[in-house]
Amino acid sequence: MIGRILQGIGSFYTVESEGVSYVCKARGRFRKERITPLIGDMVEFTPADKDDNEGSIDVILPRKNELLRPPLANIDLLFVACASASPEPDLLLIDRLLVRARKAGIEAAVVINKTDLDPETAESIAQQYRLSGYAVYLVCASSGQGIEQLEAAAKGKIIAFAGQSAVGKSSMMNALCPGLNLETGDLSRIERGRHTTRKASLIRREDGYLADTPGFSLLELDTFDPETLKDCYPEFLPYEDGCRFLGCQHLGEPICGVKEAAKEGKISPERLERYGILHEELKEKWGKRYD
Ligand SMILES: Nc1nc2c(ncn2[C@@H]2O[C@H](COP(=O)(O)OP(=O)(O)OP(=O)(O)O)[C@@H](O)[C@H]2O)c(=O)[nH]1
Ligand SMILES: [Mg+2]
Ligand SMILES: [Zn+2]
Numbered sequence: 001m002i003g004r005i006l007q008g009i010g011s012f013y014t015v016e017s018e019g020v021s022y023v024c025k026a027r028g029r030f031r032k033e034r035i036t037p038l039i040g041d042m043v044e045f046t047p048a049d050k051d052d053n054e055g056s057i058d059v060i061l062p063r064k065n066e067l068l069r070p071p072l073a074n075i076d077l078l079f080v081a082c083a084s085a086s087p088e089p090d091l092l093l094i095d096r097l098l099v100r101a102r103k104a105g106i107e108a109a110v111v112i113n114k115t116d117l118d119p120e121t122a123e124s125i126a127q128q129y130r131l132s133g134y135a136v137y138l139v140c141a142s143s144g145q146g147i148e149q150l151e152a153a154a155k156g157k158i159i160a161f162a163g164q165s166a167v168g169k170s171s172m173m174n175a176l177c178p179g180l181n182l183e184t185g186d187l188s189r190i191e192r193g194r195h196t197t198r199k200a201s202l203i204r205r206e207d208g209y210l211a212d213t214p215g216f217s218l219l220e221l222d223t224f225d226p227e228t229l230k231d232c233y234p235e236f237l238p239y240e241d242g243c244r245f246l247g248c249q250h251l252g253e254p255i256c257g258v259k260e261a262a263k264e265g266k267i268s269p270e271r272l273e274r275y276g277i278l279h280e281e282l283k284e285k286w287g288k289r290y291d
Contacts, residue, residue, distance in 0.1 A: 006204070025054050025055065037057055039071065074158060076107065077158075079110075081111045082094055093219060158208060180203065242256070
């Protein structure tokens with residue numbers, strides 16, 4: 001049979017096929033081959049039989065894409081989420097997630113939740129990412145404001161939320177899916193630094209799937225050639241014609257179309273500055289890759 005992995009606990013997975021859920025164990029050979037089934041994977045499986053033989057996942061079908069943090073496969077749209085306040089927005093983390101999505105070939109959009117708390121900050125973050133060419137959604141999960149637009153973007157797709165703990169990922173999913181009732185964090189728990197959602201899971205809804213994932217606050221980029229980082233910034237491309245040097249990194253080079261565009265406010269100077277931080281970080285890791 002063919003189905004989709006919705007959840008995993010240890011080496012047991014919930015596989016859904018035509019609306020029915022089956023519990024299956026990943027075959028031992030996956031471990032040997034260092035393949036980890038991911039939430040969202042399409043698989044060939046054998047359901048448990050009457051003689052109590054447990055169900056098994058036999059083959060993982062080719063993935064359209066995969067993310068390892070959060071661990072998900074075959075995502076159509078990743079909502080990179082932050083809050084206008086509480087927790088304080090970490091835009092470097094947003095940029096890292098956007099870079100990762102780009103490297104993984106996953107379409108991403110930026111979602112700013114808790115617009116009730118600090119509407120001005122929400123708008124200024126939105127402006128940065130609009131200038132970067134991303135779709136941006138301003139949401140207040142508690143009042144339901146902006147949920148309709150999210151809903152429209154999610155229609156018919158497998159979507160996932162990623163972002164810091166307590167930005168309201170589960171709350172937004174609950175708003176998107178009335179009756180879902182995912183656990184959301186209470187403030188005292190969040191203040192103690194606890195995550196509310198502990199495991200990623202995929203939830204079927206009438207039109208597509210939603211993935212809830214645990215939040216995180218630290219995320220390193222995988223090691224890759226820093227010279228390719230610029231290609232993960234869609235807003236740079238139109239201005240690269242104005243760079244004097246072929247392969248300009250838009251850092252310290254003289255005559256740089258991208259830096260000029262930032263000066264003129266055509267792209268976000270803040271994001272260009274953070275690009276420099278990520279570039280530096282990658283350069284260090286890349287230099288040590290053979291150590
Ligand atoms: N003021 C305000 N609070 C909100 C909003 N959305 C969610 N919250 C609150 O923020 C807290 C965290 O929400 P969650 O949905 O649990 O956050 P999460 O991103 O799923 O957190 P993790 O599962 O730990 O990653 C809860 O107390 C929510 O009630 C909002 O739009 N405005
Ligand atoms: Mg959650
Ligand atoms: Zn340049």
